[in-house]
Amino acid sequence: MTEAMSRRPVNVGFMKGTVSTTQKDLTDDRYRDLRRPRKLRFFINGDRFFKGKKLYVTPHRYHHFNDLLTDLTGKLPPVNLPFGVRQIYTPYTGHRITDIEQLSDGEQYVCAGFEGFKSNIKYGTAALEPWSTDYFCTVIENFGKCHIHKITLLL
Numbered sequence: 001m002t003e004a005m006s007r008r009p010v011n012v013g014f015m016k017g018t019v020s021t022t023q024k025d026l027t028d029d030r031y032r033d034l035r036r037p038r039k040l041r042f043f044i045n046g047d048r049f050f051k052g053k054k055l056y057v058t059p060h061r062y063h064h065f066n067d068l069l070t071d072l073t074g075k076l077p078p079v080n081l082p083f084g085v086r087q088i089y090t091p092y093t094g095h096r097i098t099d100i101e102q103l104s105d106g107e108q109y110v111c112a113g114f115e116g117f118k119s120n121i122k123y124g125t126a127a128l129e130p131w132s133t134d135y136f137c138t139v140i141e142n143f144g145k146c147h148i149h150k151i152t153l154l155l
Contacts, residue, residue: 037056037057039056039105040107044076045112046121053075065099072085073085081112081113083113087111088110089109
């Protein structure tokens with residue numbers, strides 16, 4: 001009896017080439033949108049000159065909303081966020097985001113600490129304003145040297 005038991009082939013799932021149901025769900029084309037990362041840009045509340053931080057968000061990387069807040073705390077400069085990122089807002093309406101599912105692909109969001117949303121700033125349109133209101137200068141930077149390219153009169 002022990003001889004017959006030792007001669008039986010062992011049928012193990014990964015040796016036969018079968019895939020578990022969770023792995024099959026992840027590789028199935030019907031779930032392609034769940035795997036695709038959402039490309040987002042995050043700004044700092046009240047900082048009009050911060051150009052934003054691009055971040056790709058997938059449900060496999062961030063299981064909870066707090067995981068996203070913790071990661072943003074490490075990736076954004078801590079000067080304006082001394083206690084880290086605690087809240088996320090939409091930049092135009094100031095609506096507070098409370099779940100990862102509320103984040104849309106290709107959108108922009110504002111990260112804040114404990115303070116409220118500052119709506120008087122246009123996030124994402126940070127262009128340095130010219131010093132003079134009469135003239136507008138276009139500056140070309142070439143290997144660390146700045147050259148004035150064009151001066152136009154604003155009327």
